[in-house]
Amino acid sequence: MSLKTVDEAVMMLSAINLKQDVRRNRLIYSICNLETGAEKVKKTIEFRQHGSTLDDEEVDHWITVCRSLVRFAIMVDEELLVRFCKKHINKTVEEFSLVEVLMAINRPMQAYYYGIRVAAATRKRKEKEAQEE
Structure with a gap:
């Protein structure tokens, strides 16, 4: 499989079915902000590998x-x-x-x-x- 656009990568890696219950079904990476329609947000790759802490x-x-x-x-x-x-x-x-x-x-x-x-x-x-x- 070869991807030709960033939007194709976003679609493939964003697990659209997860949007039904995003609180329970979160992936450890999110590239949704790279999508073409997301111009008003920062172009970032979000990764959620670590628990929240102030330590x-x-x-x-x-x-x-x-x-x-x-x-x-x-x-x-x-x-x-x-x-x-x-x-x-x-x-x-x-x-x-x-x-x-x-x-x-x-x-x-x-x-x-x-x-x-x-x-x-x-x-x-x-x-x-x-x-x-």
Whole structure:
């Protein structure tokens, strides 16, 4: 499939069916503001990967991750990126975790910070599931 316009990408990636119940069915990315008919809004790609927080340490880590993703996108050799993506594209979160992604973009402090939180959330979810059984 090849997309010829930004509007086609918006249509394909915006999951129009989600508009029926946007509070419950939100995607982690939104490119709706890139659509041709959206001239009165800023042309942005919105990503909702992180929970709301006022914790300064957490905000600092998240900003570092975002800045690192942008820097990585600017600096990465395209052929190397294609090989990397082909190698990992079909892996599950368990097979290629957030920690591994952060290490791949040279963010060991953030890998440690978020790795601890992911492990704690996983443990909490398993405890809750065990209680419900």
